[in-house]
Amino acid sequence: MRFPAAPPGPPGEAAPVVVAGGGLVGLTAALDLARRGVRVVLLDEDDQVSEGSRAICFAKRTLEIYGRLGLGQRFLEKGITWSRGRVFRQDREAYSFDLLPEQGHEYPAFVNLQQYYAEQWLVEACEATGLVDLRWRHRVTGIENGPDGARLSVETPDGDYTLHAHWLLACDGARSFIRRAMDLPFEGQVFRDRFLIADVTMRANFPTERWFWFDPPFHPGQSVLLHRQPDDVWRIDFQLGWDADPEAEREPERVRARVAAMLGPEVPFEIEWISVYTFRCRRLERFRHSRTLFLGDAAHQVSPFGARGGNGGVQDADNLCWRLAAVLAGEAPETLLDGYDAERIPAAEENILHSTRATDFITPKNAAALAWRDAVLELAEGHAFARPFVNSGRLSRPWSGQEVAPDAPVLRDNMPDWLLRHIGADGSFTLVAREEEPPALPGITNILLADSPRLGALLDHSGLACARLGLAPGEAALFRPDQMLAARLPASAAAAILAARDAALAR
Amino acid sequence: MKHLRTEPRLADPDALYALLMEAHRGLDDAASRRLDAKLVLILANHIGDAEVLREAIALATQRRNSGA
Numbered sequence: 001m002r003f004p005a006a007p008p009g010p011p012g013e014a015a016p017v018v019v020a021g022g023g024l025v026g027l028t029a030a031l032d033l034a035r036r037g038v039r040v041v042l043l044d045e046d047d048q049v050s051e052g053s054r055a056i057c058f059a060k061r062t063l064e065i066y067g068r069l070g071l072g073q074r075f076l077e078k079g080i081t082w083s084r085g086r087v088f089r090q091d092r093e094a095y096s097f098d099l100l101p102e103q104g105h106e107y108p109a110f111v112n113l114q115q116y117y118a119e120q121w122l123v124e125a126c127e128a129t130g131l132v133d134l135r136w137r138h139r140v141t142g143i144e145n146g147p148d149g150a151r152l153s154v155e156t157p158d159g160d161y162t163l164h165a166h167w168l169l170a171c172d173g174a175r176s177f178i179r180r181a182m183d184l185p186f187e188g189q190v191f192r193d194r195f196l197i198a199d200v201t202m203r204a205n206f207p208t209e210r211w212f213w214f215d216p217p218f219h220p221g222q223s224v225l226l227h228r229q230p231d232d233v234w235r236i237d238f239q240l241g242w243d244a245d246p247e248a249e250r251e252p253e254r255v256r257a258r259v260a261a262m263l264g265p266e267v268p269f270e271i272e273w274i275s276v277y278t279f280r281c282r283r284l285e286r287f288r289h290s291r292t293l294f295l296g297d298a299a300h301q302v303s304p305f306g307a308r309g310g311n312g313g314v315q316d317a318d319n320l321c322w323r324l325a326a327v328l329a330g331e332a333p334e335t336l337l338d339g340y341d342a343e344r345i346p347a348a349e350e351n352i353l354h355s356t357r358a359t360d361f362i363t364p365k366n367a368a369a370l371a372w373r374d375a376v377l378e379l380a381e382g383h384a385f386a387r388p389f390v391n392s393g394r395l396s397r398p399w400s401g402q403e404v405a406p407d408a409p410v411l412r413d414n415m416p417d418w419l420l421r422h423i424g425a426d427g428s429f430t431l432v433a434r435e436e437e438p439p440a441l442p443g444i445t446n447i448l449l450a451d452s453p454r455l456g457a458l459l460d461h462s463g464l465a466c467a468r469l470g471l472a473p474g475e476a477a478l479f480r481p482d483q484m485l486a487a488r489l490p491a492s493a494a495a496a497i498l499a500a501r502d503a504a505l506a507r
Numbered sequence: 508m509k510h511l512r513t514e515p516r517l518a519d520p521d522a523l524y525a526l527l528m529e530a531h532r533g534l535d536d537a538a539s540r541r542l543d544a545k546l547v548l549i550l551a552n553h554i555g556d557a558e559v560l561r562e563a564i565a566l567a568t569q570r571r572n573s574g575a
Contacts, residue, residue: 367536367537371537371540371543371544374541374544375545375548376544376548378541378545379545379549385552386552389548
């Protein structure tokens with residue numbers, strides 16, 4: 001489906017917020033801002049959602065963010081839920097892991113879904129807000145970044161125009177034009193290896209699990225990763241080695257032969273999408289450049305083992321949008337945006353660290369690294385102590401430097417509900433108090449968690465909510481609008497609660 | 508905190524050396540490397556102390572192992 005190209009903007013146009021790039025991250029940011037009442041102009045050089053499945057593994061935290069944005073159920077209904085991964089060496093299982101062994105969360109460890117579905121839903125949700133001006137086939141061709149925002153030159157099929165973005169969110173991907181036009185170094189590591197990524201449609205009997213092979217009989221000496229997606233589409237990553245010819249490897253017949261060797265001659269399949277990659281781990285030194293902010297792949301790039309690219313980008317948007325909305329509403333100073341750098345740079349570092357370690361394990365650099373890798377795999381089969389060394393990707397988790405509000409089952413008016421649905425739901429700070437009704441404070445939504453049925457309270461019938469929150473009776477936890485913990489304090493301490501809220505708003 | 512012990516502790520070093528040589532006998536270079544890597548992994552898990560292991564790696568990577 002193609003979206004209609006938008007006409008050029010009027011001469012001398014200015015917009016409070018411009019999002020450059022209508023991919024997963026740009027659309028998520030636009031929707032989050034619009035749901036906070038912020039008008040957004042979104043520019044995208046293309047006129048359709050992404051081609052090919054691209055990012056497919058949506059992690060629990062990302063699903064929770066989409067839950068807050070009103071799309072969580074669509075991911076659960078359409079997506080393929082999984083939590084188990086298996087690692088094979090040659091023809092034997094070496095290791096398996098469960099990413100969410102405990103019950104009592106609305107969202108699973110992972111849902112697999114083609115990126116184009118997520119983008120389509122995001123476009124529809126953006127349109128439904130009435131606050132997102134989606135401009136397809138608008139390409140940014142120039143930028144002058146200043147203390148009062150960015151002046152953009154924009155090219156459209158019907159003529160060029162300039163647009164003064166008071167705030168600019170650069171979500172224009174790994175090859176970000178804005179990053180290059182501002183001449184910002186994007187440095188890191190290139191892995192000397194190539195990977196073939198193929199999406200194939202087939203009826204197959206593989207279970208709904210992440211399967212990873214080292215040195216399988218059907219692709220000797222290299223690794224293979226298999227993931228299930230909706231609509232009988234399967235993602236297969238074949239490691240090719242550095243000497244592979246990327247053009248030749250893209251040839252459909254060559255890909256067909258590789259897939260047939262894996263599935264056996266009797267399994268019919270069709271190839272949906274083919275791509276050959278070399279992986280990189282790199283990032284910008286800073287993500288905020290006065291009023292231009294970089295998100296997602298435009299700010300940082302990781303190898304795909306661990307699903308930390310798309311998930312990291314969505315979590316950037318989650319971290320940034322409440323800050324920008326608060327600044328635009330005059331509730332916080334512009335220095336609140338420095339918190340985006342302070343939190344998302346170490347988050348990107350963590351993603352790069354895990355992604356680099358996984359890629360080093362999968363792509364041994366020399367004979368010694370290969371010997372170590374194979375030693376781990378040989379030991380892992382029979383010995384539990386060696387299994388945690390097996391690294392086929394450490395799958396996306398929220399940044400370890402902050403505490404995300406936990407989910408837990410609760411009862412509201414005797415009906416099953418989820419704790420997290422009530423945190424940040426109305427866009428404000430949320431104070432969750434146990435047993436003691438907290439004081440009513442401006443800009444803070446109170447949630448009362450009760451140990452026994454009580455009018456107007458959420459009933460913590462299983463005890464999981466308070467256990468995961470770490471709350472004793474009379475204690476409370478204050479959460480930011482992005483569901484991150486701001487403070488734990490006594491439920492009755494009005495002054496301390498307001499001070500914690502103000503500190504979280506940098507005021 | 509525990510530290511790496513570097514004073515002589517083995518009653519019969521010659522016997523241990525012979526065991527190691529025996530384990531490597533007949534292996535090609537790649538298999539020998541895997542054997543050594545497995546040994547290190549097994550012993551590292553037995554030691555189970557990150558600081559001791561860090562000291563051991565530092566000792567092993569010293570340019571001249573001429574003693575402390």
